[in-house]
Amino acid sequence: MVLLDTKAVVVRHLDSIRVRSVYCDSEPGPAQRRQDLLSTTIVKTLQMNTSSYGLRCSRCGTPIIATFNNQDLVVDPGTRYHSLLHSNLAPLDSDLDVPKSILGEIDSRCRHLDHAIFRLREQLAELEKERRAMARLRGRNKGILSLLRRMPTEILEEIFSWSVPSPADHRRAELSLNTSPWVLTHVSSRWRAVALGLSSLWSVIFLDYTDGLYRNYPLSMVETQLRRTHNSKIQLFFRGGSRFRCPAGPQREMFQLLSQHASRWEVLDVTLTDQLASLLPDLSHNLPSLTRLRISWQRPSNYGNRDSIDCFRTAPGLTDISVHNRHQFTPIAFPARQLTRYNLDASWETHWGILTMCPHLVEAGITIAFDGWALAEHRTVELDHLRSLFVSKAIVLDSLKCSALEEISFPVEVKDGPLVFHAVESLVQRSSCTLRKLSLRGCPYPFILTNFLEQHPSVDTLRIAVVDEGHRASTNDLISELTGDPRVAAGLSSMGFASVDKAVIDYAFLQQLLQCRWYVGLKTCTLLFGVDPSTFPDPKTFAQLQALRDTGLDVTLATGSKAQSHM
Secondary structure, three states, rough: OOEEOHHHHHHHHHHHHHHHHHHOOOOOOHHHHHHHHHHHHHHHHHHHHHHOOOOOEEEOOOEOOOOOOOHHHHHOOOOOHHHEEEEEEOOOHOOOHHHHHHHHHHHHHHHHHHHHHHHHHHHHHHHHHHHHHHHHHHHHHHHOOOOHHHOOOHHHHHHHHHHHHOOOOOHHHOOOOOOOHHHHHOOOOOHHHHHHHOHHHEEEEEEEEEOOOOOOOOHHHHHHHHHHHHOOOOEEEEEEEOOOOOHHHHHHHHHOOOOOHHEEEEEEEEEEOHHHHHHOOOOOOOOOOOEEEEEEEOOOOOOOOOOOOOOOOOOOOOEOOOOOOOOOOOOOOHHHHHEEEEEEEOOOOHHHHOOOOOOOOOEEEEOOOOOOOOOOOOOOOOOOOOOOOOOOOHHHHHHHEEEOOOOOEEOOOHHHHHHHHHHHHHHHHHHHHOOOOEEEEEEOHHHHHHHHHHHHOOOEEEEEEEEEEEHHHHHHHHHHHHHHHOOOOOOOOOEEEOOOOOOOOOOHEEEEEHHHHHOOOOOEEEEEEEOOOOOOOOOHHHHHHHHHHHHHHHHEOOOOHHHHHHH
């Protein structure tokens, strides 16, 4: 950059001041001294400006601004002007000339600086604009080199499939342009083509009207998603809400739209209201693809007082059914002989009648509800293919025989622990089965449980969910028992602990247990925590669990909705 020297004007102005001072022959008086002070101050001010004021770029004419130096404005101590600057003294009329003259110079300098700042800001804005353009251009060129552009379609389809949220994750699974698969169609033309061509991406439909917010899902959006399934099978998750949460009209219209494609339903998971239940009869003889059915009720229903729900009786492929209604029992007819999985809230009398018609069950969940726990005089139900069993009351085990049973889950209350384990032992002896997995919820009864494990060395998986703070002592006693003697339940290769409400598990003891068991064959451990942060381990325990992971133990941690689904 070439700089133009424009000091000449300033130098001539300084010379004129010096000339006037040289030709003054008389003894200087007060007026002369004030003039000398004014001249000295102006000289210093002009000297400050000569370092930068006249320097400009030869190409664009922008002033070159020098660094401001406070020493350029130093006033000699002892002068009248110095006293006025550093005090609140009232100036005389004769003192006003100096600050007025200096203010004029300062204002001129400030105007010059404002102009220079404005020009520099304009240049900065232009440079920033160019920088953003270069960044965009750089991103486009790097995009050309991206492996995603050359990724085989089969791999891209697999990645897309993993991006579809699980229905258990309600927030991410909800129908929205901001969630997969909809968001995949707005990235690039290739991604859009791949997403539109993969019907399985669009086959899961999740609609939720239960969270208290009025959800007006567009019918046109659902129609578009249905077209993109390309006539493939559909998994429908429909959470109906009461009229107090959401108007019934939009829900009915949406369910009727989806019912037009009922022949392609493979999975139906629906939370019913009276209005939705009244639409079910229209589904009769129109469910050839349905294999899994889950029905629950949001609120007490008047529909249960009517005839049973019969539309699923003729579903030829239905093998998995779950019906949950904590308010009242609603009869639902289904093809019992072909079921392999069964989960129902009902009286034991109802359960017994259904189980006798389900010879092919592999998994069963028997929840005794509506005060129907009393056992009638019935013959034992033999379920020769049953491998996994959950019961809400262990007393029903006395009426079952399951020769292929491998997994059993049951609650244990403080008052009936010995009776529960006796019922489990009787079932195993009667069935001559080989247990592999034992899951209990409640009080673990350490002495009885460890004795049971010693009697059944085939059990290699133990799961315990602690639901009450009153179970703290027994839970920690069990942990100590399993830690103290590795020979107790030596066959355990997988363990799991869940803390539902409060921190009732001593995680320091638990970490010692895992470390001890790791050396004698433990391979996996699952720790589940509730939504309450008080159930979480402290940071030190987290670090120790990570250290166990690093040594090779497969440790799984889960909290919130994921943990609740396993408890």
